[in-house]
Amino acid sequence: MRLTVFGSGDAFSGCGCNAAYGIDSSVLVDCGAPVPAMSRRAAFDLRTLRLVLVTHFHADHTFMLPIVLGAVAVTAELERPDLTIAGPSGIREYVLRLVGDGYGSHMQELIAERVSPRFVTLQDGSDEQLQGYRVRAHSVVHSLGPSLAYAISDTGGATVGFSGDSTLCPGLHRAINGCDLFVCECTGWDGPVPGGHMWRDEVASLVATYPATTFVLSHLAERRTLPGALIAHDLLSLDVVAGDRA
Numbered sequence: 405m406r407l408t409v410f411g412s413g414d415a416f417s418g419c420g421c422n423a424a425y426g427i428d429s430s431v432l433v434d435c436g437a438p439v440p441a442m443s444r445r446a447a448f449d450l451r452t453l454r455l456v457l458v459t460h461f462h463a464d465h466t467f468m469l470p471i472v473l474g475a476v477a478v479t480a481e482l483e484r485p486d487l488t489i490a491g492p493s494g495i496r497e498y499v500l501r502l503v504g505d506g507y508g509s510h511m512q513e514l515i516a517e518r519v520s521p522r523f524v525t526l527q528d529g530s531d532e533q534l535q536g537y538r539v540r541a542h543s544v545v546h547s548l549g550p551s552l553a554y555a556i557s558d559t560g561g562a563t564v565g566f567s568g569d570s571t572l573c574p575g576l577h578r579a580i581n582g583c584d585l586f587v588c589e590c591t592g593w594d595g596p597v598p599g600g601h602m603w604r605d606e607v608a609s610l611v612a613t614y615p616a617t618t619f620v621l622s623h624l625a626e627r628r629t630l631p632g633a634l635i636a637h638d639l640l641s642l643d644v645v646a647g648d649r650a
């Protein structure tokens with residue numbers, strides 16, 4: 405399983421692009437970064453995108469969705485892609501509204517006609533097979549509800565998790581448990597940050613609690629270091645191997 409970071413920055417700092425991550429060349433988790441342009445610089449082909457997972461409905465995690473869906477639609481003239489879009493309750497209405505607000509009914513109709521994505525609503529405790537991956541969802545506490553953290557496993561058992569935006573909460577712990585690699589938000593470095601986020605000391609406590617999991621810190625306002633964790637940057641790419649937990 406290969407993880408590609410498209411966006412490592414938080415919402416407003418400009419430290420990196422907004423949140424978006426790729427798995428293999430099949431899965432997109434959140435869509436705040438300009439994925440069509442960045443995917444060309446990574447080994448990620450949008451023509452093989454099969455699953456889009458959304459953690460929550462904030463702009464820095466979703467506002468490039470109309471661009472990605474438009475890119476899929478305009479390249480899908482000959483062959484209809486098999487695309488699933490999954491996220492918290494309201495995912496279908498939210499995505500259709502984003503596309504409509506961004507491009508109007510013409511693009512809504514083109515996407516419906518050429519892509520016809522299947523929408524799947526996930527909630528706390530969801531454990532589903534989606535496009536060849538096992539996807540588990542856990543409710544986390546953020547400033548906007550519902551918000552979900554994910555653990556995604558391939559058929560070989562390699563598991564990568566995503567906090568989305570979250571405070572320290574039981575759902576976050578459930579998401580981390582069993583992950584080979586966990587992409588964890590670390591929005592603050594010097595003290596608690598408002599808006600339902602985590603900061604350095606809270607993330608350090610997670611790194612200490614789960615020594616078998618590799619932590620990749622993302623959603624960054626600044627790029628600093630934290631012992632025992634990797635710090636994400638845009639276009640960082642890592643292989644995740646099942647059970648390869650030192």
Ligand SMILES: [Zn+2]
Nearest residue numbers: 415462464569
């Ligand atoms: Zn965010």
